[in-house]
Amino acid sequence: MFPESHTGYSYEDCMATAVWLLAQTAVRPLVGIVCGSGLGGLADMLKDQVVFNYRDIPNFPQSTVHGHAGRLVFGTLKGRPCVCMQGRFHLYEGYPIQKITLPMRIFKLLGVETVILTNAAGGLNQDFKVGDIMIIKDHLNMPGFAGNNPLIGPNDERFGVRFPCMSDAYDRELQQLAMDVGVELGYGDFLKEGVYCVLGGPSFETIAECRMLHKLGADAVGMSTVHEVIVARHCGMRVFALSLITNKAVMDYDSEEKANHEEVLETGKQRAEQLERLVSTMVTRIGHNNYS
Ligand SMILES: O=P(O)(O)O[C@H]1O[C@H](CO)[C@@H](O)[C@H]1O
Ligand SMILES: Nc1nc2[nH]cnc2c(=O)[nH]1
Numbered sequence: 001m002f003p004e005s006h007t008g009y010s011y012e013d014c015m016a017t018a019v020w021l022l023a024q025t026a027v028r029p030l031v032g033i034v035c036g037s038g039l040g041g042l043a044d045m046l047k048d049q050v051v052f053n054y055r056d057i058p059n060f061p062q063s064t065v066h067g068h069a070g071r072l073v074f075g076t077l078k079g080r081p082c083v084c085m086q087g088r089f090h091l092y093e094g095y096p097i098q099k100i101t102l103p104m105r106i107f108k109l110l111g112v113e114t115v116i117l118t119n120a121a122g123g124l125n126q127d128f129k130v131g132d133i134m135i136i137k138d139h140l141n142m143p144g145f146a147g148n149n150p151l152i153g154p155n156d157e158r159f160g161v162r163f164p165c166m167s168d169a170y171d172r173e174l175q176q177l178a179m180d181v182g183v184e185l186g187y188g189d190f191l192k193e194g195v196y197c198v199l200g201g202p203s204f205e206t207i208a209e210c211r212m213l214h215k216l217g218a219d220a221v222g223m224s225t226v227h228e229v230i231v232a233r234h235c236g237m238r239v240f241a242l243s244l245i246t247n248k249a250v251m252d253y254d255s256e257e258k259a260n261h262e263e264v265l266e267t268g269k270q271r272a273e274q275l276e277r278l279v280s281t282m283v284t285r286i287g288h289n290n291y292s
Pocket of ligand 2: 120121122123199201203204205221222223246247248249259264
C-alpha cells in the first residue's frame, strides 16, 4: 500500500549515523531545527558551521524539492549549539514515512533536547493573511487517519513507548515563549496560533477539500511537519513548530487564485528575516537539562 511501509530504520542504524556525525564535529547540539520550503536561510545564521551534504551521510535520504537544499548544518546560534536541516523530506517524494522522519531519531541520538520545525502552509483561517506566522498548537494527521503513521511497525522501546500521547505534542511553554518574543520584536500583528493539517500532497487542495478542512478545525494546511513531530515526541524531545502562511487556501469558486510553489518560495523570502529573528531569539532563551 505504502512504499516499503514496514521497513523501519533500526536503533543501530540511527546510532551508526549519529556516531559518524559526532566523530566529525565538536558541536554537541541541544536544539535541532528543520527548515521549511524557502526557509533554509535559518541555517545560514549558524556560526562556525560544519556542513554535511545529505548524500554523504550514511542512511540519509536526499532532498528532491526546490527550496530544500539538502544539507545538515552544525554550528552555534548566538552561542547555543544547534543542528539544522536545510531541507526536509516529504511523503510525496516517495520515501517510506519511516525514512522521512529518520532525522528526528538521529537528532535524539546526537543529544538534541528541543526540536523547532518550520513549514510553509496555506491559510484556511479566514482571519489569516499571507505572511502571517502561525504558532502551531495542535495538528490533524490525515495520512494517520488512513493508517500511514511513522510509528507503524515494531516498536523499539529504546526510542519510546508503543502508544505515545499526542495531546501534549506542542510544548505550551515554548508556544508562550514564541508569543512573548514575537510581541517584543514587534511582530504581534502577524503572529497567530492555530491547528496545522497535514495531507500527503503533492497536489494542492481542491476548493471542497479546503472547505472541509476548515470545518474540521484546521487553520493551515501543508504536506510536512506532523510526521516529524510524532517521531520527535515518541523519543522524548520537546517540540515547537510554526507555519509561515505563504498563500491563502482557495475556498471560493469565484476566486481566480491558484496555489503554486513559486508563491510559496516568494513569501518565504519576504518573511525570512523576521522568521529568523524570532527563531534565533527563542533559541537563546530556551532552557535545557530538565527544561529549566
Ligand atoms: O512543509 P514544507 O516543507 O515547508 O513545504 C511546503 O511547501 C511545499 C508546497 O509548496 C510542500 O512541500 C509543503 O509541505
Ligand atoms: N497542502 C498545501 N501545502 C502548502 N504549502 C504551502 N502552501 C500550501 C497549501 O496551500 N497547501
